[in-house]
Structure formats: structure tokens, C-alpha cells
Amino acid sequence: MDYIRRVKDLFKSQKTPFESKIESEIEHKERWRSIYIIYFTMFLISLGFSIILTGVWPYLDKLDPTAGKEFMGYIVAANPFGQMLFSPLVGWWSNKLGSIRIPVLLSLLVFTIASGTYSILELFPITQRKHWMLWTRFLVGVSSANIAACRSYLSAATTISERTKAISMISLCQVLGFIIGPALQTLAVPFGDEGIEFLKLKINMYTAPGWLNVFLSIFNFIIFLPFFFKERKIAAKEAMLKQGAKTEKETWKGIKPDYLSAWTLIVAFFVIVFNFMLLETLGSPLTMDQFAWSKADTVYYMGLLMSVGAVIACVCFAAISPLCKMFPEVKVMIWGGFLFMVLGRGVYIPWGETNPTIYNSTSRLTPFHDKLLCYNHNMNITNTFNKTKFDLNQSNLNFNESNLNLLDCNKLVELVGCPSNQKWCFTTRKMTLFQFLLGYGLTAVGYPIGVTLIQTIFSKILGTRPQGLWMGLMTGSGCFSRVLGPVFVTYIYTEYGPNWTFGITAVMMIMITVWLQIFNNRLEPKKFQEVVHDDDGEEMIEIEKLVEIKKEDVVT
Template identity: 70%
Template sequence: MGNSCKKSQNPKIPDDVNDGLETLEEYRSRWRSVRVIYFTMFLMSLGFSIILTGIWPYLNKLDPKAGKEFMGLIVAANPLGQMIFSPLFGWWSNRIGSIRLPLLCSLALFTFASGLYSSLEMRPDHVKYWMLISRFLIGVSSANIAVCRSYLSAATRLSERTKAVSMVSLAQVLGFIVGPGLQTAVTPLGNDGYSFLRGSIVFNMYTACGWINVLMSIGNFIMFLPGLFEEHKIAAREIMIKQGKSSERETWKAIKPDYVSAWTLIVAFFVLVFNFVLLETLGTSLTMDQFAWSNHEALYYMGILMSVGAIVALATFVAINPLCKVFPEHYVLIWGGFSLMVLGRVLYIPWGDGPP
């Protein structure tokens, strides 16, 4: 009886994926690497969202003459850098057959750019352009998202992929939740905050978020070092066995991509991100104009509003996996995603002739 209990408690590969493709240790190592990817996606989302509500008051403090038009350029710099360099990071990763070096370089750049953003309190000449550069570099570093998603597809089996993609999306949403929440949490530091190293480092309600990014990215960098992160690309081997091919290269050559579906999803993702960035970027300056909020109030209340919205999105992502087991995935995308987004935008349209 005792022996049977011990046997039942011995760890083993789940039965649904226990087909001899990998050992228990390889299975564990593979999922450790996937969880590191989750954290990386969380950090990249955090790096984008953590300063969204603070860009306008921070810029207005550093350079009151910059204007909202230039703020739009600063916000656009991040996705522009990501758009330009995502294909390059993907090509680089494919070229060397590994994601480690591209991710280490991108995280090092993310650390530098976040530190640069938080060092703008030193008031260098043309400070608004330095802010623009820092946000562009953060966008360049965020191009590693393409590499992360690619690895996620390669490191998961077909039966695991929907769950893994949902979890990585959940990690991104958590980044959008934690970011504004952290901005709200550091608001009590005020405009002046604390100075260290004879004023070289200023820790206030605008710069604290950047320094938090620096610390977290250093931790993320360490996670990808040799000995801690090991790549496991099991998807090709799984397909190779199912199709009876003799090599992974032969397997990939036999696969014919569905370009129509791929581009449809790319455009859909563009629409989603466009809507998110547009509304969240204008939110702080819009509420300051409409409600006469101070910088402190705008950061505090917008952080709360964005966090509440992200919590709703979090619940939605948690529901994706069970919903996709009941309904076809494209129905979930259309009726559970885009239809609600369209309805939300319709409700933004002013109704009637009275003031809001």
C-alpha cells in the first residue's frame, strides 16, 4: 500500500503528452523556458503601460513649450521602433537559430532606455528629444515580442498551444494592469521625490516607474543567461513524427503557410493595438482639460481607470481557453472581441446637444 502511494506521488509527464518525444526533465525545462517568456512579455507590456498616464505631465514639467503634438510623437516612437525592428529581430533569431542573444541584447537596451527616461530630470539640453529617443529605444527593445511569440509556438505542442497563447496574452494584460497601478502607487512621491548621488538619480512620481523597469529588466536579463535558460523546440519534432518525415527541415518545407489567415490576424492585431494606444494616450491630457485635474490628480485617477479596464480584460483572457473549447475560435474572436470593441467605440460618440 505504501509503495503504491509513493509511486502515485512520483512526478511524471502528463498522460496527454507522454508520447516519448521528451523526458520528464526536458518537459520541465521546456515549461520553465515558456514561463520565462511569459515574464518577458509581461515586462515589455509593463514598460509601455507604466508611463502612459505620466508622459504628458512629465513632458510638461520638463519642457512646458513642448506641446501635445510632440507628446503624440513621443508616444508613437515606441510602437514605431517596435514595428521597424520586429522583422529584424525575427530574421536575426532565425539566422542564428536561437533566441538567447537577441533577447539578451534587447533587454540590455530596454534597461538602458528605461534608465535614460528616468534620468531626464537632470534636464539635458533639448530634453524633449531625449525623451523621444528613450521611448524609441524602448520600442526597439520591445521588438523582442516577435521573437518571444515565435519561440512560444516552437516550444509548445499543438495541444498546448491555445493555452500557452492565452497565457502569454494574459501576461501582457497583467503588464497593462500593473503598469498604471504602479504609477498610481508612486504618485505620493510628488514632483520632487527623493534625490540620490548628489542629484544624479531622482526618484519621484514620474521617474520611479522607469527605475522599476530597470530593476525588473536586469532580473529578466539574468533569466536568459546560459545555465538558467534552455531552449526546447518541440513543435517541429511533433509534426515530423505525425507526418512521417525524416528531419525537421523537411517537415518545415512541407508546411504551406496560410498567408490570408496570417495577414488577417496581423491586421486584426493592428486594429486592437491602435484603439488601445489612441484612447490611453489621449486619456491623461483629455481628463486634465475636461476636469481641470492637476498633474497629481491625473496620474492618480487615470492609473485607477486604466487598472480597472485592464482587470476586465484580464477576466476576458481567463475566459478565452474555456470558451474556445465550446465555440470555434473565430467566433470567439469576432463576437467576443471585435463586436464588443465596436460597441464600446460607438458609446464614445457624444449623444444629444447637451454637455457631457
């Protein structure tokens, strides 16, 4: 026991005492606890969008076989459309309140209700199911507008020296949410198409992810209550200390935003998120068309692929901080992020030797290939039989029930491949599995680096002023790209195929990469003036880089 006590004392003696001029040790702990809660919130909101991506098409097809890919595009786009509309509003509201608690709690309540409704769509009449699915995804998007408030708070709750790492982590949580979501959908595959019933609620491979969202959002709501989440803002205190300013507003004069740079980064954010979300949205239809995978195979294999992508993303996020110590952040963003995204789009133009497998799309909506239509077919025959039997019994005649021509709806043949109503299937080469995996790997490397450093540089350009509205604009640009992604699938991929789809997106990535390279000097963090005190009073002096608190001032 004495030996154990001596070991403990040894570690205690080596503990670095907490020293800071701008916060106490308790405030430091509460600040970082609030940041960790923000990380989880960002993960949950991203998860809420992506967890249904690989399952939304087969789920919609099961609920209403007549809906089609076009309506699927609207359903996927409904989420970012709601987020795009409400992100600037939530950002402005949080600025006005001076707190993000109420906006975030309200958004989590909406998220819980929408996710629960998504999981009980089979209880609605068949003709209404696709419309209710559309509304649930829109409300999930409205709830995810809290991302603007969360990003704004993170900028206010971190010092300059902490910000790159913190934004890397929040971006990691977002990307992991986007990537792990489909992996969780894969884990639900064993429930099968029919699933099980619990408290009269059906849990299958499509609804289980929705129920998971419900439980996670309830947990998120609880940890955002005042007992756990305490708002501690430090960025303004840091600037006031270094500039000798008496108020937060005085520090705003230290860094004046370069609006051209700010809008350039907003556009760049739009382009990179558009390309990433296009791949997330298009992944299931693309693999089903190109590789003739079944619905279950698509959910399973895409989930595995995105799980591998999550591991790659983690490695890339860990590499951002060391890379930014060796090279300027702007250079890492351009050559480590956007260049890989350009290559990822280019390799997706099909180079296979044959056309994809094609099936007759007119045969798809028949009782022989669709379970719901099969059930309706058998029901109609049974109803006709019962009516006829009743009529014949009135004449004392017998009717043989064994002559009914009922179908076995559990042994239907699923049609796989590229549907014949997509005319490009007959003329376009098939994509190879290797190039699909290669393109996904390049995207898994480029996206996390690019999207993280865009937000980091953007935050530093804005300075210490409240960033809720600006973060709302950036979030809105990302949402707009996610709105256009599904529409792009509907009108470009469905009509013209992968050559036009990935050709156009490759050109978009090339153009924004060149633009960033031209203006890379303006994207470097601005110089600002620091107020110093001498015997004669105050004077303003120029410094060549952003002020960072010394190690003895803040323990990170």
C-alpha cells in the first residue's frame, strides 16, 4: 500500500500547475466540457442526415414502388433545404440571445420528433408515405440548423492556438457522422426487410437507424441542460488581454475581415461539400446500376466502404495539425484537400470495357418483382374469391379454393442492374469496381482536410466578433450544395449518366482550386494591431502574425 501511495504522490508532484490570466481552472474544465458536448452535437446532426442515405432508396421503394428515383432526390434534398433556410436565422438568433442553449435545445426536440416519425411511416396510408418521408427529412434539416450556432460558439470558446485543433475535431465529428451513419445502417441489415415488432412498432433494417437517432437526440438534449453545459467564451478575453482593450467591441478593430476572402471560402465550402455529398447520395443508385447489386447488398457493402472511409478520415484529421506546422494552412488546404478531390472526381468517369447489366424497367412494377404489389395482387384475388364464393353459395354450388393463383411473395426475383428507362445504360461504359474504390479513397483523404481548413481559416479571418450570422452563411452554402446534389442525381445522372455527372463535378473542382491558388495570399490570416502600454500611455504597433497566448498563460 505504501508503494502504491508513493507512486501516486510521484504523479501528483509531476502535475503541471494550472496558470492562466484569462480563466480559472474550473472555468477551463467547464469550457472544454462544453466543447466536447458541441463535438457530440455536431456528430449527431451529421449522423441524422447520413444514417438513412444508403437505405432511403430501398425504404422508399418498399413504402411506395411508384415513387421513383426522382422523388428520392427530393427527399434527400429536403434535409439540406431545411437547414439552408434556417441556418442564418438560428445563427442570428444565437447572436441576439448571446447564448446557444435555447436554439440548440429546440432544434434537438424537432430532431427527435422527426426521427421518430420517419421510423413509423409504414403506419401511414400508402399514398401518403412518400410525402410524410419528405416532411420528416425536411424537419431533420431544420433541426440541423443548430450547426451554425455550434460553430459560432466553438470560435468564441477557443483561443487562437487552440482553434485549428478544435475545428479539426468538430470537422472530424461531422465527417464521422456522415460516414458512420451508413455503417450503422449496415449493422441494421440483420433485422431484414420485415424486421420485428416491439410495442406494436416495426423495427427493420430501414427503421432501426431512425430509432437510434431518437435515443441519441434525447441523450444530447439532457447533456445540453445547464447542469452539464456551461457556456464559457474565451476568444474575446484573449484579444482584450493582448490588445489592452477594455471591451470586446474594441478588439474587433484589431482584425478587419477581408470580405473577398470570406466569400471565396464560402464558395469553396459549397463546392467541396457538393462533391462529397453527391458521392454520398449517388453511392447506392450508382452501385446498383453499375455493379448489379441487390438492395441488401448495396446497404451492406456501402456501409462497409464508408466504415473504411471513416478510418481514413481519422488518419487525415490527425495529420492536419502536423502538416500545418510544416506548411501554411492555405497550402495544405489546396494541395492536400482540393487536389485530391479533383482527382477523385476525374477517376469516376467510367473506363470499363462493357456496358452495365440492363433490366427491363417496365417489369419492375409488377407483382412478380415487387413485394408490395405482390401482396396487393394476392389480396385482390382473395377478395374476388370471397365475393364469388358468397354469390355461388346462394345457389348451393361449391367453389374450389385450391384453384386460386396466389404468388409466393417471399420468393420474388429482384431485378438488378441498370434500368432500361435510363437510355445512357445502352451506350455508356461500365464503371469498374477498382476505379470506384480509388475515387472514394481519394475523396476520403481530400474532403476532411479541405473542409476542416476552410472553416479554420474562415474563423481566423472573421476575428473575435460574433460569428453566428457568418457561420450561418457558410453552413447555408454547404446546405445549398446538399440540396443541389440530389437534384443533380435526378436530372444529370438519371438522364445523362456518369460521364456528364463526374465530368461536370471535376470541372467545378478544378475551377475553385485554381481560384484558391490565385488568391492564396489573401487567405492568410490578417495582420492586426495590438495595443501596448508604456509610461506615456497607449500606442498602436503592427505585428506580423496573429497573437498567440504564451504557454504559461493557458494550459491546453
